[in-house]
Amino acid sequence: MKHRTKMTGLMAALLLSTASFAQAETLRLLTWGSYAPEELVQKFEERYPDIDVEVTFSNNEEMIAKLRATGGAGFDLAQPSHDRIHAAQMEYDIYKPLDLSKIDTSVMETSHLEGVKANTTIDGEVYAVPHQWGTSGLMANKSVAPDFKGWGDLCDPQYEGKTSMRLKRTILLGTAFSMGHDPFAAYSDLDKYQQILDEVAEKLIECKSNIKAYWKGGDDLSAMMLSGEIVASETWDSTAYKLYGQNKDIVFVPPETGALAWIDTFALPRKGKADDAAYKWINFVLEPENVTIMSGSTGAIAAVKGGLDLLPEDKREAVTAAFTDADIANLKFFANIPAGVEDMEGKTLEKIKAATGG
Amino acid sequence: MQSDIKRLSLILLFAPFALWIALLIILPHMGMVVLSLREKVAPRVYEFGFGNYIDFINEPIYWNTLLRTGSMSILVTFLALLIGFPIAYYIAKIAGKRSRGALFLLCLIPLWVSDLIRAFGWILLLRETGVISSFLTDIGLIDQPIEFLYNDITVVIGLVYTVILFMIVPLVSTLDGMDNAMIEAGYNLGGNGFTVLRRIIVPYAMPGIVSGCIVVFMMTAGSYLTPILLGGKNSSWFTEQIYDQFITRFNWESGAAFGFLLLAFTSIVVWIGLRLTGQTLANTVAKS
Numbered sequence: 001m002k003h004r005t006k007m008t009g010l011m012a013a014l015l016l017s018t019a020s021f022a023q024a025e026t027l028r029l030l031t032w033g034s035y036a037p038e039e040l041v042q043k044f045e046e047r048y049p050d051i052d053v054e055v056t057f058s059n060n061e062e063m064i065a066k067l068r069a070t071g072g073a074g075f076d077l078a079q080p081s082h083d084r085i086h087a088a089q090m091e092y093d094i095y096k097p098l099d100l101s102k103i104d105t106s107v108m109e110t111s112h113l114e115g116v117k118a119n120t121t122i123d124g125e126v127y128a129v130p131h132q133w134g135t136s137g138l139m140a141n142k143s144v145a146p147d148f149k150g151w152g153d154l155c156d157p158q159y160e161g162k163t164s165m166r167l168k169r170t171i172l173l174g175t176a177f178s179m180g181h182d183p184f185a186a187y188s189d190l191d192k193y194q195q196i197l198d199e200v201a202e203k204l205i206e207c208k209s210n211i212k213a214y215w216k217g218g219d220d221l222s223a224m225m226l227s228g229e230i231v232a233s234e235t236w237d238s239t240a241y242k243l244y245g246q247n248k249d250i251v252f253v254p255p256e257t258g259a260l261a262w263i264d265t266f267a268l269p270r271k272g273k274a275d276d277a278a279y280k281w282i283n284f285v286l287e288p289e290n291v292t293i294m295s296g297s298t299g300a301i302a303a304v305k306g307g308l309d310l311l312p313e314d315k316r317e318a319v320t321a322a323f324t325d326a327d328i329a330n331l332k333f334f335a336n337i338p339a340g341v342e343d344m345e346g347k348t349l350e351k352i353k354a355a356t357g358g
Numbered sequence: 359m360q361s362d363i364k365r366l367s368l369i370l371l372f373a374p375f376a377l378w379i380a381l382l383i384i385l386p387h388m389g390m391v392v393l394s395l396r397e398k399v400a401p402r403v404y405e406f407g408f409g410n411y412i413d414f415i416n417e418p419i420y421w422n423t424l425l426r427t428g429s430m431s432i433l434v435t436f437l438a439l440l441i442g443f444p445i446a447y448y449i450a451k452i453a454g455k456r457s458r459g460a461l462f463l464l465c466l467i468p469l470w471v472s473d474l475i476r477a478f479g480w481i482l483l484l485r486e487t488g489v490i491s492s493f494l495t496d497i498g499l500i501d502q503p504i505e506f507l508y509n510d511i512t513v514v515i516g517l518v519y520t521v522i523l524f525m526i527v528p529l530v531s532t533l534d535g536m537d538n539a540m541i542e543a544g545y546n547l548g549g550n551g552f553t554v555l556r557r558i559i560v561p562y563a564m565p566g567i568v569s570g571c572i573v574v575f576m577m578t579a580g581s582y583l584t585p586i587l588l589g590g591k592n593s594s595w596f597t598e599q600i601y602d603q604f605i606t607r608f609n610w611e612s613g614a615a616f617g618f619l620l621l622a623f624t625s626i627v628v629w630i631g632l633r634l635t636g637q638t639l640a641n642t643v644a645k646s
Contacts, residue, residue: 227487346607
């Protein structure tokens with residue numbers, strides 16, 4: 001009997017303590033490595049003392065996997081790329097529609113806002129708004145590879161053993177463009193897309209002997225590039241901009257067929273518990289002075305009006321060294337990935353990895 | 359009253375083990391079985407079936423990778439035994455009482471650093487502009503930097519380095535229990551060094567050898583970081599396939615099936631290994 005009263009006492013204490021936890025609101029962010037710089041988090045918590053910010057760093061695939069595992073619980077704000085929302089929502093139902101009246105959309109660059117809305121509208125409801133955008137393309141060390149300009153140059157024998165790429169979908173799409181196809185247009189006809197993938201696989205298997213190694217993350221890519229072990233590679237623009245800061249010969253090269261552009265967005269997980277705090281965070285990071293801090297950390301350009309001018313000095317220099325207006329006009333935005341495409345691409349990537357080309 | 363307390367303490371002692379097995383091993387695995395038997399027919403629509411396992415059989419890339427992973431793991435286990443046995447023998451039998459502890463500690467120290475850092479250590483040493491390559495160029499042995507990284511040999515070296523401790527520890531503890539008189543008796547009866555090793559030391563150390571080999575083989579076949587970071591363009595590892603199925607292809611069903619196939623495959627290899635060497639789990643692992 002005595003034991004029983006002790007137990008109930010303990011339970012009550014436990015309940016009380018969790019109740020007092022619940023009073024201070026927590027904003028649980030699920031975002032990319034550099035998308036929640038300490039400086040901004042502190043500034044935010046100073047402005048809203050009753051909100052605690054918890055950050056989990058992730059990437060597109062893991063974000064979806066995490067939210068899928070819980071049916072959209074455990075986080076209050078996620079930041080997947082614009083092409084990764086529609087299919088994930090259709091298949092796993094992990095997001096909830098946004099209340100656009102709570103977001104200051106007037107500061108956002110109209111083309112990005114409309115693009116993302118068009119990509120993420122399901123049954124008339126909008127599921128995401130843009131945050132930052134950037135591109136995937138090439139980088140080259142201009143002192144040794146001055147003529148590097150297209151995806152196909154990665155396989156050029158004159159750079160044998162001196163190039164690298166990441167074995168993910170970007171290189172499939174880039175190579176398809178360089179072979180004169182439009183893979184995004186083929187999304188609507190998956191048989192055609194499979195044909196393109198087969199051609200791309202053949203080309204990339206042939207190219208294997210030309211590649212030094214497939215890079216797996218920004219760090220090993222940077223090490224290979226800075227040490228001069230490779231002279232050119234497929235890359236994220238932000239990695240190239242960082243390297244430009246250390247060696248002015250290393251520049252981002254938008255491929256002649258157009259750099260592939262992505263927009264990272266704001267989306268609310270379906271079972272998020274702190275929507276108001278999430279909207280506050282969205283509006284907070286869209287304020288001009290915060291945009292500069294954010295871009296300084298991410299190396300990407302904010303999808304707000306005049307986003308380029310709000311970049312920190314060194315990053316803006318790297319961007320203007322890489323892009324002309326024509327390059328910007330030639331950007332290829334990632335199209336929504338229809339169901340089934342990830343599987344097809346995955347199979348193709350496996351085929352390339354398993355082939356003993358060199 | 360007395361027996362009640364006894365039973366209670368038994369239950370309390372057993373509870374953590376039972377909970378661990380049930381909640382963290384059996385339950386998740388049952389979830390995985392169910393998951394691996396679902397076939398995706400359309401978004402949010404699933405059917406019961408063996409499709410994921412049939413896909414595996416029909417796709418040579420998958421079972422080639424599994425066989426590759428298996429054979430490389432066997433090679434790693436063999437090398438770990440070959441290198442680990444003399445070390446363990448030295449620590450247990452030859453080294454003095456005082457240096458024994460120090461030597462054992464020296465073997466343990468690398469484990470205080472995580473797998474990831476150790477892999478990066480190898481990368482720094484072996485890369486084209488790394489320590490070894492530049493040292494060899496500096497002393498004039500080679501005139502062009504050599505790339506040691508990104509091939510299967512590097513993966514094997516890295517894996518042996520990561521797992522060898524798990525070979526040494528059980529070997530030391532079994533060899534430690536062996537009476538030196540047995541070795542002396544062997545020599546007295548006219549055996550040479552090799553006969554003593556073959557007829558006395560190895561049979562005595564068998565429990566340690568078997569448990570060490572099983573642990574090392576399982577760890578190698580299930581490792582992820584080392585093969586990914588050190589491996590080259592053609593080095594596929596089966597755990598990487600599982601990761602890809604789960605994370606990049608959102609295909610949890612097939613990932614779960616692959617996970618089970620890896621478990622079944624490694625279990626079969628261990629079983630065959632025991633059979634070929636004429637050992638059983640009961641008189642080896644349970645003894646050590």
